[in-house]
Amino acid sequence: xxxxxxxxxxxxxxxxxxxxxxxxxxxxxxxxxxxxxxxxxxxxxxxxxxxxxxxxxxxxxxxxxxxxxxxxxxxxxxxxxxxxxxxxxxxxxxxxxxxxxxxxxxxxxxxxxxxxxxxxxxxxxxxxxxxxxxxxxxxxxxxxxxxxxxxxxxxxxxxxxxxxxxxxxxxxxxxxxxxxxxxxxxxxxxxxxxxxxxxxxxxx
Amino acid sequence: xxxxxxxxxxxxxxxxxxxxxxxxxxxxxxxxxxxxxxxxxxxxxxxxxxxxxxxxxxxxxxxx
Numbered sequence: 193x194x195x196x197x198x199x200x201x202x203x204x205x206x207x208x209x210x211x212x213x214x215x216x217x218x219x220x221x222x223x224x225x226x227x228x229x230x231x232x233x234x235x236x237x238x239x240x241x242x243x244x245x246x247x248x249x250x251x252x253x254x255x256x257x258x259x260x261x262x263x264x265x266x267x268x269x270x271x272x273x274x275x276x277x278x279x280x281x282x283x284x285x286x287x288x289x290x291x292x293x294x295x296x297x298x299x300x301x302x303x304x305x306x307x308x309x310x311x312x313x314x315x316x317x318x319x320x321x322x323x324x325x326x327x328x329x330x331x332x333x334x335x336x337x338x339x340x341x342x343x344x345x346x347x348x349x350x351x352x353x354x355x356x357x358x359x360x361x362x363x364x365x366x367x368x369x370x371x372x373x374x375x376x377x378x379x380x381x382x383x384x385x386x387x388x389x390x391x392x393x394x395x396x
Numbered sequence: 397x398x399x400x401x402x403x404x405x406x407x408x409x410x411x412x413x414x415x416x417x418x419x420x421x422x423x424x425x426x427x428x429x430x431x432x433x434x435x436x437x438x439x440x441x442x443x444x445x446x447x448x449x450x451x452x453x454x455x456x457x458x459x460x
Binding site for chain 2: 215218219222223225226229230233236237240241243244245248251252255256258259262263264265266269270273276279280282283359360361
């Protein structure tokens with residue numbers, strides 16, 4: 193058991209010295225400051241976390257509202273062009289779509305008055321690319337479909353055929369054209385190296 | 397006795413400074429810490445609602 197009487201008598205004698213008294217007051221002040229920091233710290237720390245969370249939530253709310261507005265505008269824009277969306281599938285199909293392409297090439301050749309003697313393709317995927325999942329959407333890219341064609345006809349007809357190919361909705365690049373004299377006086381044979389495109393998936 | 401008190405005062409001042417700097421850094425870290433998750437960040441990516449109508453007109457003209 194501490195004897196408070198002797199304790200106070202001993203320390204009151206000690207505090208009679210002015211220097212000791214000021215050191216004692218300073219020490220007590222510092223101890224109080226330390227105690228205050230330790231007591232207040234968790235509360236202030238929690239307040240700063242809450243403030244940060246509230247600010248972040250406000251920022252997220254603002255950006256999400258903006259995105260919702262943009263999505264509504266995008267939906268309205270999409271509805272206004274939904275009737276023309278098939279054009280994208282025609283211009284850039286999700287498979288080589290050889291049937292349509294070859295039929296167009298043959299019809300164009302007939303219409304232009306040239307004969308399509310050969311049509312050679314490199315290896316191509318026959319299954320359409322999956323375009324409905326989010327995973328594959330990010331990997332979609334244009335893939336080239338290279339082929340060679342040999343056409344015979346007069347200069348004017350071949351020119352019309354090449355022009356028609358260039359104006360085809362599905363983008364076709366003429367990489368190389370090699371002209372040789374045909375069997376008759378007016379006929380020319382052209383070996384065309386061409387490139388059309390389709391929508392494929394890039395490797396990860 | 398005065399010498400001991402000086403040392404104690406010095407120790408107390410150092411303690412106050414350490415606690416104050418620790419507390420300040422903790423608050424600073426809380427404020428600057430990235431709290432938006434990557435999923436939320438990807439959902440917050442801006443979206444341009446405008447469509448290239450000129451290109452659609454170009455395709456329409458080509459299809460005629």
